[in-house]
Amino acid sequence: MPDAAAESSAPLCVDDVLDVTIGQIAHGGHFIAHANGRTIFVRHAIAGELARIKITEVRSKIVRADAVEILDPSPDRVSPPCAFAGPQLCGGCDFQHISVGRQRALKQQVVADAFRRHARLVDIGIPVVPIAGDDDGLHWRTRVRWAIDRQGRAGFHAYRSSTVLPVDKCIIATAGQGVVPTTNYLGCQEVRSAEGSDGEVVVAATGTARSSGQRITQLVLGRSWQIGLASFWQAHRGAPETLVRAVLAAGDPRIGETWWDLYSGVGLFSAYLAAAVGPAGALVAVEGDSRSVRDARRNLRQETNIELVEGQVGNWLGSAHGSGHVDGIVLDPPRTGAGPAIVAQIAARKPRVVVYVACDPVALARDVEAFATNGYRFAGATGFDTFPMTHHVELVATLVPIDAADQIS
């Protein structure tokens, strides 16, 4: 019984099985439970369930477990649409057992918790909304990295493991990439696949001659992009258009303004920002990955008001060029966030608005707090469910100078 487990003080060991009441969600796709004086991070459960859990890892600071049997299920529990989802199976999707609506509600809760804990902002009501047209959370992923086992079969790593679980399909990937798990890649360690808006699929296996240089075509708001497999590109088929629209709405770029697109990848946001500021305006894109910059040069060569900089954002902000006047900044750093030093450098340039695109709510909330100490206040955010069936969420947040609160509606 859960109460007995909670009252015991015996140390927990790997493979112990106990019954617990599942508590609230935590960042990272786990739910919190308590037993034997320890806090346990449980996968494959839902808040409010009574579950039989099996301990998978015990460390001084963290105990992990899988829910292996559900004794009292949540009304939001569904039969996982993927046959490879579950304890000790594919480590890719955390939420296959949860209705899509509840998945979004849980992500919303994680975002709210992150802002309360790390940005000291409460009741700010950040919604997590679906990508238009994505009703079931399946077949959205336009690019996939597959692990290859010793027999050459494609699959995915089990959770926190190097073990490869071969699969015969991945139902969050777009249908065209189904060719990968039906092909043998003996001798390869990894395969990357991507499907373009035109349905063309490219596949590159490590160690093969054709592993670089292949591109797919992506259409975004009437513009055609040629993207290499190694360059960053938003994974959900609807994410590029949704995020571009969100960035433009949040930043409201105006004719003649100067904008910076920091961590710009292949220049997705740069293209539409540059169009919005027009020939009298200017856009500087800063990206550290040379392959992405090469794709940006190819895709943006017609634009006369875009400058592409290959380099580290911190170095560039510290240079003379990165010290000039700027009206608006888009900031889309990797999962770890921008960090306080970059935030301070950005705030020192005094843009009228910063649009922060984030894939980690905790990193975003920490940086929002750093912006607050540098004179910028949080003016709103929207979460987008660009990673259904997983705990991940993408956020677009707006920050404005504290003394100019009325400049952004």
Ligand SMILES: C[S@@+](CC[C@H](N)C(=O)[O-])C[C@H]1O[C@@H](n2cnc3c(N)ncnc32)[C@H](O)[C@@H]1O
């Ligand atoms: C989340 S992606 C965003 C890309 C682009 N905004 C988009 O949506 O397509 C982050 C990008 O930052 C780049 N990056 C990571 N650290 C960097 C750094 N210190 N300086 C410059 N670019 C960096 C990565 O190569 C990657 O392309």
